[in-house]
Amino acid sequence: MDNVVAKKVTAMFNHRRLNRSRSSLFTAFAASVISLIVFAIFIVSHVLVRDISEVVRIEIKTVVPYLPLRSEKEQSNYTITVTESNNLHVLDVFGGRDVSEKFQQRATEFLRDDCEVNFMMTWISPAEMFGKRExxxxxxxxxxxxxxCLIILSSTMDSPLGFRILKPFLDRGYRVAAITPDLPYLLKDTAGETWLEEIQTGKRDPGKISLAQNLSNLMRLAYLFKFGGVYLDTDMIVLKSFKHLRNVIGAQTLEPVSRNWTRLNNAVLIFDKNHPLLLKCIEEFALTFNGNVWGHNGPYLVSRVARAVEGTEGYNFTVMTPSAFYSVNWVEIEKLFKVPRTEKDLKRVRVKVLEMQRRSYGLHLWNKFSSKFEIEQGSxxxxxxxDHCVICEKVTAS
Structure with missing residues (x-):
């Protein structure tokens, strides 16, 4: 009997030891599994954090440069790395050291009271590219x-070659001068002054579109605000006197039914000195600058501002219909360069020319599209x- 009891007791303790052993093994195994899971989570989360941080960094690099200046001032520690592709060296073309006093003096002396109308053009290409069309x-x-009087704001035309190009006009007594611009002076005490400083220091991304083109868009606004007058693109043919035009901008397109303007163009700008619309355009340029969208800082900008302030007290300006400066669009401009081949085409061209003679002050040639077209004799x-030349050397191609 005692032997039986002893065997049962021994078996019970052995069973407990086995259970404890199994429990210890299970605990150890569970701990190992948990450790592996934790380690895996750590690795995955670490990778995800790296991926997310990289995405965020890309988004910041892409988005922040185009936020309004107000937002950028809140992120004062943000700096863009300037690369050669930004073409920031073109800033030298728009003014630099020892330019300011010379520019002010030359511009003031040139813009005399006896000028019938003060015209201004810009030229950002090499002087040798100032061709027959220009x-x-x-x-x-x-x-x-x-x-x-005509000022051409250009550092390349303000040169011996530029002087030779313009000399035929000077020899005939016409008042024309190429002057190296001073954009910092023109932008002083405007929102554009801060924008320019941020471009120069790399706090603003100039974008993929030519910085020179965007600086030209800004400079025409700043010049007119400082001096007043008429800005013209170098592919605009003047058809009649601008003498009686004041505070005018031209519409490029109209809404077919209402005939209200839908888009303006900045190839012709006629404004008094210190006009508030110009100051508002400079402010809009600085606040919403986008160097990656064509037209955003040019024709679309003046359209946005004009739409916003139209009818507001103090903003007195006139939007002229497309017939004033843009009677022929860039798709149809080729027809003017070619001799009509059919009676139908001949009639259309005659109607268009008669319309321009009656209603147009200028004709935009859209050189970006038309420079490849030769002017056919009889077109x-x-x-x-x-009808509109003074030197009258034959012009065929650009």
Whole structure:
């Protein structure tokens, strides 16, 4: 009996030891599994954090440069790495050391009270590219304004070669001068001054579109705000006197039914000195600058501002219909360069030319599209060139 009891007791303790052993093994195994899971979670989370941080960094790099200045001031520690692709060296073309006093003096001396109308153009390409089409634009200014004055803001044309290009006009007594611009001076005490400093220091991304083109958009606004007058693109042919035009901008397109303007163009700007619309445009340029969208800082900008302030007290300006400056769009401009091949085409061209003679102050040639077209003898453009030249050297291609 005692032996039986002893065996049972021994078996019970052995069973408990086995259970404890199994429990210890299970605990150890469970602990190992948990450790592996924790380690795996750590690794995965670490990878995810790295991936997320990289995405955020890319988003910041992409988005922040185009936020309004107010937002950028709140992130004062943000700096863009400037690369060669930004083409920041073009800033030198728009003013630098020892330019300011010379620019002020030369511009003030040139813009005399006896100027019939003060015109201004910009030229950001090399002087040798100032070709016959650009010369034709200058000729048309003086054909309609013999006592007018024309400043070409350009560091490349303000050179011996530029002087030789313009000398035929000077020899005939016309008042034209190429002057190296001083953009910092023109932007002083405007929102554009801060924007320019941020571009220069790398706190603003100039974007993929030519910085020079965007600086030209800004400079025409700043110049007119400082001096007033008429800005013209170098592919604008003046057809009649601008003498009686004041505070004017031209519409490029109209809504078909209401005939209200839908888009303006900044190829022609006619404004008094210190006009509030110009100051508002400079402010809009600085606050919403986007160097990656064509037209955002140019024609679309003046459209946005004009729409916002139109009818507001103090903002007195006139939006002229497309017939004033943009009677022929860039799709149809080729027809003026070619001799009509059919009676139908001939009739259309004649109607368009008659319309321009009655209603247009200028003709935009859209050189970006039309420079490849030669002016055929007997075409509408051939007659326009003949009627609005003062030197009258034959112009065929650009």
């Amino acid at each position: 010369i034709l634009s200058v000729e048309s200014v003086f054909k309609s304004h013999p006592r007018g 509408a453009m051939d007659k326009i060139v003949t």
